[in-house]
Amino acid sequence: xxxxxxxxxxxxxxxxxxxxxxxxxxxxxxxxxxxxxxxxxxxxxxxxxxxxxxxxxxxxxxxxxxxxxxxxxxxxxxxxxxxxxxxxxxxxxxxxxxxxxxxxxxxxxxxxxxxxxxxxxxxxxxxxxxxxxxxxxxxxxxxxxxxxxxxxxxxxxxxxxxxxxxxxxxxxxxxxxxxxxxxxxxxxxxxxxxxxxxxxxxxxxxxxxxxxxxxxxxxxxxxxxxxxxxxxxxxxxxxxxxxxxxxxxxxxxxxxxxxxxxxxxxxxxxxxxxxxxxxxxxxxxxxxxxxxxxxxxxxxxxxxxxxxxxxxxxxxxxxxxxxxxxxxxxxxxxxxxxxxxxxxxxxxxxxxxxxxxxxxxxxxxxxxxxxxxxxxxxxxxxxxxxxxxxxxxxxxxxxxxxxxxxxxxxxxxxxxxxxxxxxxxxxxxxxx
Amino acid sequence: xxxxxxxxxxxxxxxxxxxxxxxxxxxxxxxxxxxxxxxxxxxxxxxxxxxxxxxxxxxxxxxxxxxxxxxxxxxxxxxxxxxxxxxxxxxxxxxxxxxxxxxxxxxxxxxxxxxxxxxxxxxxxxxxxxxxxxxxxxxxxxxxxxxxxxxxxxxxxxxxxxxxxxxxxxxxxxxxxxxxxxxxxxxxxxxxxxxxxxxxxxxxxxxxxxxxxxxxxxxxxxxxxxxxxxxxxxxxxxxxxxxxxxxxxxxxxxxxxxxxxxxxxxxxxxxxxxxxxxxxxxxxxxxxxxxxxxxxxxxxxxxxxxxxxxxxxxxxxxxxxxxxxxxxxxxxxxxxxxxxxxxxxxxxxxxxxxxxxxxxxxxxxxxxxxxxxx
Numbered sequence: 001x002x003x004x005x006x007x008x009x010x011x012x013x014x015x016x017x018x019x020x021x022x023x024x025x026x027x028x029x030x031x032x033x034x035x036x037x038x039x040x041x042x043x044x045x046x047x048x049x050x051x052x053x054x055x056x057x058x059x060x061x062x063x064x065x066x067x068x069x070x071x072x073x074x075x076x077x078x079x080x081x082x083x084x085x086x087x088x089x090x091x092x093x094x095x096x097x098x099x100x101x102x103x104x105x106x107x108x109x110x111x112x113x114x115x116x117x118x119x120x121x122x123x124x125x126x127x128x129x130x131x132x133x134x135x136x137x138x139x140x141x142x143x144x145x146x147x148x149x150x151x152x153x154x155x156x157x158x159x160x161x162x163x164x165x166x167x168x169x170x171x172x173x174x175x176x177x178x179x180x181x182x183x184x185x186x187x188x189x190x191x192x193x194x195x196x197x198x199x200x201x202x203x204x205x206x207x208x209x210x211x212x213x214x215x216x217x218x219x220x221x222x223x224x225x226x227x228x229x230x231x232x233x234x235x236x237x238x239x240x241x242x243x244x245x246x247x248x249x250x251x252x253x254x255x256x257x258x259x260x261x262x263x264x265x266x267x268x269x270x271x272x273x274x275x276x277x278x279x280x281x282x283x284x285x286x287x288x289x290x291x292x293x294x295x296x297x298x299x300x301x302x303x304x305x306x307x308x309x310x311x312x313x314x315x316x317x318x319x320x321x322x323x324x325x326x327x328x329x330x331x332x333x334x335x336x337x338x339x340x341x342x343x344x345x346x347x348x349x350x351x352x353x354x355x356x357x358x359x360x361x362x363x364x365x366x367x368x369x370x371x372x373x374x375x376x377x378x379x380x381x382x383x384x385x386x387x388x389x390x391x392x393x394x395x396x397x398x399x400x401x402x403x404x405x406x407x408x409x410x411x412x413x414x415x416x417x418x419x420x421x422x423x424x425x426x427x428x429x430x431x432x
Numbered sequence: 433x434x435x436x437x438x439x440x441x442x443x444x445x446x447x448x449x450x451x452x453x454x455x456x457x458x459x460x461x462x463x464x465x466x467x468x469x470x471x472x473x474x475x476x477x478x479x480x481x482x483x484x485x486x487x488x489x490x491x492x493x494x495x496x497x498x499x500x501x502x503x504x505x506x507x508x509x510x511x512x513x514x515x516x517x518x519x520x521x522x523x524x525x526x527x528x529x530x531x532x533x534x535x536x537x538x539x540x541x542x543x544x545x546x547x548x549x550x551x552x553x554x555x556x557x558x559x560x561x562x563x564x565x566x567x568x569x570x571x572x573x574x575x576x577x578x579x580x581x582x583x584x585x586x587x588x589x590x591x592x593x594x595x596x597x598x599x600x601x602x603x604x605x606x607x608x609x610x611x612x613x614x615x616x617x618x619x620x621x622x623x624x625x626x627x628x629x630x631x632x633x634x635x636x637x638x639x640x641x642x643x644x645x646x647x648x649x650x651x652x653x654x655x656x657x658x659x660x661x662x663x664x665x666x667x668x669x670x671x672x673x674x675x676x677x678x679x680x681x682x683x684x685x686x687x688x689x690x691x692x693x694x695x696x697x698x699x700x701x702x703x704x705x706x707x708x709x710x711x712x713x714x715x716x717x718x719x720x721x722x723x724x725x726x727x728x729x730x731x732x733x734x735x736x737x738x739x740x741x742x743x744x745x746x747x748x749x750x751x752x753x754x755x756x757x758x759x760x761x762x763x764x765x766x767x768x769x770x771x772x773x774x775x776x777x778x779x780x781x782x783x784x785x786x787x788x789x790x791x792x793x794x795x796x797x798x799x800x801x802x803x804x805x806x
Contacts, residue, residue: 339712341536405707412700416693423689427682 057081057090058098069166072174078129085115110148112157113139138237154189154198161185161235177235180219182228183209205229208285215287227253243270246277254278260367275302292320295365315370319377323358326384327351333391342394347387354383444476454479463503463664465691466684484685488672493690495569496672498562502586503660504695505555508702512548513649516541520600522645524638527602528716535713546706552594554702556731559587567765567785570778577766578666584763586659591731593652596644598729599636607717608726610644611636612803616728616736620752636719725804733799734792740802758788 059082060067070076075084083090088103099105107115117136119125126133139145139158147155161177168175176185183206189195191206209215209229218226232249233240241249247267251258261267261278270277281298282288290298296313303309330351338344361376447453457480458470468486470479491500519538521530534541563583566572572580599610618624618634630647631640728736735755742751761768769781 339714340542340710341532341713343536401707405704408703409700412696416696419689419692419696423686423693426685426689429683429685 058092059083059086059088059090062095066165069164073163073165073167074169075167080119084119109153109157112159113145113148116158135236138234141239142234142237143239154195156189160189179228182230183215183219186229203285205285208283212283212285212287213289225253243274243276246279250278250282254363256363257366260364260372264366264368266366266368292324292362293317295320309368312368312370316365316373319370319373320358320361320365323354323361323377323380323384326381326388327354327358330354330384330388330391333388333395337391337395340398344391347391350383350387354380354387357383448475461668462661468668484688485683487683488687491672491687491691495565497694498558498565499663499667500691501694501698502555502558502562503664504698505551505558506656506660508699509548509551509555510653512544512551515544516548517649520645522600522642524602524641527600527641531601531603532713542710543703543706546710547702549711550702550705550709552597554698556587556590556594559583559590563587563762564789568782572766572769574766575670579663579670580766581763582659582663582666586656586663588759589652589655589659591729593648593656594731595729596648596652599641599644600648601714602641602717603714604717604723605714607636607719608723609729612726612728612736613732616732616739619739619748620756621749622756624752727800727803730796730800733803734795737795737799737802740799 060070063082070082075081081090082088085107086104087101088099089097089101092098092100113136120131121133121136123133140149144156148157163176168178170177170179172178173181175181184191187206191204193204196202196204206229210219214226214228217223218228230238231252247258247261251261267277269275270280276284280302281290295317296310299310299313303313330347334344334347334351337347357376357380361373361380364373364376367373444453452472453476454470454474455472457476458466458472460466461469466483468483470476470483472479474482491497516534519530519534519541521527531545535545536542566580566583595610595613598606598613600606614627614631614634614636617627620627628634631643633640727733738755739751769777
């Protein structure tokens with residue numbers, strides 16, 4: 001091996017071992033002894049496997065358990081060391097000298113939000129991580145922040161949700177603030193009856209949520225867009241929406257339903273009576289989708305039978321039921337035709353249109369105006385009815401198959417008669 | 433044969449002077465359509481007239497009808513199957529759409545498809561009925577061993593041919609029936625590995641479909657042709673069954689008319705079934721979704737139920753051995769009961785046979801309830 005190759009090897013080791021100097025190194029081509037060229041990418045600021053600055057350093061020697069947790073978190077990766085929060089001297093080699101120089105120890109619970117905010121509310125520091133810096137401001141307006149300011153030490157602070165040392169980013173599935181982990185994170189307080197009782201609440205919003213349509217859709221993985229706790233309550237500014245604001249929160253997703261609800265008689269009447277809008281019929285945490293055949297049952301929670309509102313409910317029920325019956329009828333006819341098989345692709349896509357129209361009628365029911373719902377259900381019904389009619393005609397036009405079968409048997413029996421006659425003759429011949 | 437210039441000048445004579453029609457027609461005797469070979473030295477009219485006058489029991493009438501009926505059904509399956517093969521494509525990608533094309537767009541394709549289906553159903557029923565008739569009339573006694581074994585084997589191979597045919601449309605029912613059938617056959621100790629070898633493993637993909645296709649249209653039909661050939665040639669040696677009610681009262685000419693009537697009504701029956709009770713056309717197979725009513729074909733429900741009836745600690749191969757032993761016992765019945773004519777022994781075997789048949793029916797119902805009636 002030539003001496004040049006050895007020199008290159010040593011140079012490569014030096015480049016890898018000196019990350020700071022390597023940062024400025026341009027892309028270089030190394031010529032290997034065989035004449036092959038190997039293009040090396042410029043080295044990263046922090047080479048893989050190397051420890052960034054500002055890690056636990058000497059603190060981890062005594063606080064090894066904390067260190068293990070801390071190294072799982074995002075702060076370690078970004079080089080935010082122990083002293084950033086706890087103060088002290090991370091390079092010291094004795095306990096005494098380590099716990100000096102602005103050493104804060106364990107921060108007081110009440111001081112934690114402000115401590116985190118010293119970086120996270122600093123736009124100049126957060127800008128490069130593309131992280132928001134308004135969490136502290138939001139937090140101070142939240143129920144958590146308000147109660148903490150009043151001296152309630154039970155109120156959640158940053159570390160209750162994000163973890164203390166093992167602070168993982170929200171996109172990490174192991175993070176306490178990862179979407180599907182949020183209900184159990186909130187549930188550590190709000191899912192505990194003793195905690196709820198302290199604030200004079202008898203419900204358990206977390207178990208209710210898990211039973212509701214949102215919880216079932218989201219936690220089973222059936223939907224990635226169904227909401228968890230923070231989608232409705234906010235995360236840092238967590239606050240239960242007041243009576244007049246429920247429709248705004250629900251309307252973020254259920255836009256059309258909100259539009260029709262706001263224009264309906266319910267909006268003002270409910271706000272005046274202090275009824276929590278959407279939640280009055282659909283419940284708050286144990287959310288239910290009101291089935292079309294249950295509309296009047298739900299209305300009866302407030303309205304008496306025979307009253308005009310209930311008549312609207314039964315009319316809605318009837319219109320939707322008629323449309324879905326017509327679609328079901330067309331479906332079974334199409335399935336019958338497909339089992340022959342006949343061409344049904346066109347009918348299937350038209351029935352899809354009918355289903356879409358029926359689906360569109362659901363948000364419109366919030367207007368409580370049957371004349372607005374009627375065009376949708378009528379469209380669904382009429383598409384389905386036309387499909388039924390056409391398929392029925394196609395099916396019944398197969399009558400000629402039976403006529404053909406009759407003619408066939410006529411011919412067959414005629415032939416049989418001729419053969420029988422010939423056979424009789426042959427039998428007579430053979431006896432002779 | 434020398435051309436005879438003084439003969440009546442007909443087209444037939446012209447052809448006969450050049451082609452030995454008699455020998456060609458004589459070939460039909462191989463498959464039981466003629467009771468004996470024709471004298472190929474004679475002209476066809478003469479030779480046929482001779483053989484037609486020969487007295488013989490009409491095999492196209494009960495109780496002999498089942499043999500020739502099964503053979504005619506087999507021919508009909510071959511005919512309709514060939515028609516289907518003109519359009520069918522045996523790969524997983526296009527099998528279903530090619531069957532859809534046959535059933536929906538090809539002229540009379542739907543009818544041919546349905547007739548093929550019903551002919552297969554009838555074929556199995558007739559072959560099964562034939563084995564049962566042979567048993568209860570003692571037609572497996574000394575001298576008829578080969579005929580009995582061939583009858584049993586014909587039924588067995590016909591069921592396997594039916595099983596391979598079920599996969600070909602690549603629809604949900606066919607696909608999952610095949611999966612369930614393979615679960616049953618794979619559990620059998622000796623036949624299981626043989627099946628796996630023929631099909632190439634336990635998977636079910638496009639290549640397996642192609643293999644099933646080749647087995648269905650080439651291998652099993654050839655085996656069945658061979659079995660029919662052995663049957664008809666053996667019958668000529670051993671004679672038709674001795675329980676004839678009126679032997680030798682008819683000539684072959686009359687028997688031929690009977691045969692013609694049989695074919696006529698068989699085709700009529702098949703077309704009637706096809707039009708009035710069409711086999712429902714399913715949706716394309718989805719290997720990732722097991723339908724709740726996926727079950728083995730009807731002839732495997734009994735062995736399946738029998739194997740499931742054992743507690744879990746009984747090893748799989750032991751469970752599979754019992755249906756195999758039963759099949760072997762049926763196949764070698766003539767050697768277990770060589771004196772099938774004599775009094776008490778005959779009655780004993782008859783009762784055992786009734787017992788086995790009832791058990792079969794009960795197990796089939798149990799298998800059905802296990803799979804579909806859940």
